[in-house]
Amino acid sequence: MTPPADCFVLQPHDFWLYRRLTFPAFRGWLDTPSDPGLVAVGLRVDGASAGLALGWVADDGQATLASVFVLPEHRGQGGATALLAHWSRQAAQSGATALQATWRSGQPTTAAVEALLARAGWSAPQPRMLVVVATLGSIADAPWIRPQALPADMRILPWQAVDAEARAALRASHAENPWIAPDLVPFDHEARCEPHTSCALVWKGDVVGWVINHAVDGVLRFTCSFMHPRLQRLGRIVLLYQAAVARMPAAGFDTGMWTVPVWHPRMADFARRWMAPHATRFDETRGAGKSLAAV
Ligand SMILES: CC(C)(COP(=O)(O)OP(=O)(O)OC[C@H]1O[C@@H](n2cnc3c(N)ncnc32)[C@H](O)[C@@H]1OP(=O)(O)O)[C@@H](O)C(=O)NCCC(=O)NCCS
Structure with a gap:
């Protein structure tokens, strides 16, 4: 298997291969690739789509990481760590001065998300919303x-x-x-x-x-x-x-x-x-x- 750190900025012709690797609510962003602020980074393993980091940069320089996802069979091998680093660099190149992300607690992978962000030097998680x-x-x-x-x-x-x-x-x-x-x-x-x-x-x-x-x-x-x-x-x-x-x-x-x-x-x-x-x-x-x- 090739190393999992094969990350690259997705081009519109790749979008259809990666759109299943995010929440349904965000898939539409990859159907109409017109938003100039969109930042999408893919992870390839053995030439096949295996992960996706997706977000956007707003005009005020605030970048939002909407989702990061790695297929279950490729987890625990540094894939998300590589995706996050690549996505952050790409956001910076697109004019971002700060990054933010929101996620839901109580999920099977909440600990992994929080470990991922902590290791990348993000601030400590703060409660935002109760979800009922x-x-x-x-x-x-x-x-x-x-x-x-x-x-x-x-x-x-x-x-x-x-x-x-x-x-x-x-x-x-x-x-x-x-x-x-x-x-x-x-x-x-x-x-x-x-x-x-x-x-x-x-x-x-x-x-x-x-x-x-x-x-x-x-x-x-x-x-x-x-x-x-x-x-x-x-x-x-x-x-x-x-x-x-x-x-x-x-x-x-x-x-x-x-x-x-x-x-x-x-x-x-x-x-x-x-x-x-x-x-x-x-x-x-x-x-x-x-x-x-x-x-
Ligand atoms: C969260 C997710 C992206 C992590 O992907 P991954 O490729 O396994 O992550 P990495 O291998 O880069 O590991 C990142 C960190 O998470 C830790 N981790 C991985 N799986 C874990 C688990 N099940 N429990 C606790 N920590 C875990 C790793 O140990 C690592 O931390 P460390 O460097 O301090 O050891 C993956 O689990 C996933 O796709 N989950 C479903 C989607 C999701 O919930 N996304 C987040 C909300 S948008």
């Missing part, structure tokens, strides 16, 4: 999912039914006295949102909460949910979760995935206390980075 996966069956008995009557001054409507006037009012209210968490602004997440389950909560005529979801590989991902701070303590966000979950069967979803940023402590507490007992999976994503001064 639940099916309609697993949450059927969860007390927070039982439908409740809406208070008379509230209504829930599809996010796409929020009209231009209501959108302008929401922007104006936030501009006047900022109340939306910067990472949970709905306008930043609404592109390609799942239309049947993404909802807004209107209170006394104003949009005060939302749950914006996306279909990801057949699972409904609850990407961005937020409630006005004045209503957070009353647990109003569960009204939106109830509404979205109730719409899941008709929209063709049996499984939902909630990603909860750990820097929103109230939401993270809710996920740990109320969602975790009804989850089919409960783990976290972790992130790490590296300044390229040292590459």
Whole structure:
């Protein structure tokens, strides 16, 4: 067998040979090879595709390693180490000044990923998101999912039914006295949102909460949910979760995935206390980075 360190920058004509070596959600990047920021490095063993490191460099110089994968039969031979080194050099050549990656804990290869990054001099892993996966069956008995009557001054409507006037009012209210968490602004997440389950909560005529979801590989991902701070303590966000979950069967979803940023402590507490007992999976994503001064 040839040494596993046979890494090379993938050219578009190679993409089809390597696209199976990343998560389904990223394979589309290798179908339309037009993104100039894409950095794809392949690993060949005995002339055959055996591994892939895939990511991109943003205009601000931040490079994101989206996935690194080595076929099981070639693992433990330094393949990922070589892929990471080559990918990092290539990212630097494409203008990257810093690298970052996010991965999910609790996987069979989490220890390998963390060892790989540590040995390459990346920062220590930090928790980023809690990831709750639940099916309609697993949450059927969860007390927070039982439908409740809406208070008379509230209504829930599809996010796409929020009209231009209501959108302008929401922007104006936030501009006047900022109340939306910067990472949970709905306008930043609404592109390609799942239309049947993404909802807004209107209170006394104003949009005060939302749950914006996306279909990801057949699972409904609850990407961005937020409630006005004045209503957070009353647990109003569960009204939106109830509404979205109730719409899941008709929209063709049996499984939902909630990603909860750990820097929103109230939401993270809710996920740990109320969602975790009804989850089919409960783990976290972790992130790490590296300044390229040292590459
Ligand atoms: C993670 C992965 C890429 C590692 O590939 P690999 O070619 O086996 O990695 P390497 O041989 O270069 O080893 C990298 C480090 O991981 C360690 N490692 C490898 N397999 C391991 C395991 N099962 N448990 C713990 N550590 C492991 C190695 O010992 C090495 O650390 P060291 O240098 O300190 O000894 C591979 O397991 C994989 O493809 N996993 C599935 C995809 C995935 O989870 N990707 C990460 C998220 S995007």
